[in-house]
Amino acid sequence: MKRYRYILLLFLSVCILCLAVGYGVTRMAAEQETAPSHETESVPETETARDSHLAEEWEEEQAETANQDLNSRYYLVAEDGFLLVFPREGNRVCMYTHVPITDFPEEEQERLRAGISFASMLDIFNYLESYTS
Numbered sequence: 001m002k003r004y005r006y007i008l009l010l011f012l013s014v015c016i017l018c019l020a021v022g023y024g025v026t027r028m029a030a031e032q033e034t035a036p037s038h039e040t041e042s043v044p045e046t047e048t049a050r051d052s053h054l055a056e057e058w059e060e061e062q063a064e065t066a067n068q069d070l071n072s073r074y075y076l077v078a079e080d081g082f083l084l085v086f087p088r089e090g091n092r093v094c095m096y097t098h099v100p101i102t103d104f105p106e107e108e109q110e111r112l113r114a115g116i117s118f119a120s121m122l123d124i125f126n127y128l129e130s131y132t133s
Helices: 002-033 047-066 106-114 121-132
Strands: 074-079 082-087 095-100 116-118
Touching: 074 106, 074 121, 082 121, 095 121, 106 116, 116 121
Parallel strands: none
Antiparallel strands: 074 082, 074 116, 082 095
């Protein structure tokens, strides 16, 4: 009879611990959603400052485009009707997504058949979520 008490006590303590952890996680998620953004007011720029800023942005975009192959670590490719993730170098599958290609519009299906490069797995997850949710 004492064994059952100890088992019941252990079970209840595990349940309470799980509830406490779940409460903490949901509370942290709620705080992150309601965190105020710290946006600053923009000050009007002069035309020359604006032009130089645009030129800098254009140069940065060109540099990013030139280095895109170096930054691309993963490729999302459609094979046999489903999306697979491959590393930039190698032919082993990093992840089977089990997402059918038919969930995407025709234009995206063509891009996926050719393969889309991403810098990180997080970018892949964001891309998939934008089309599947």
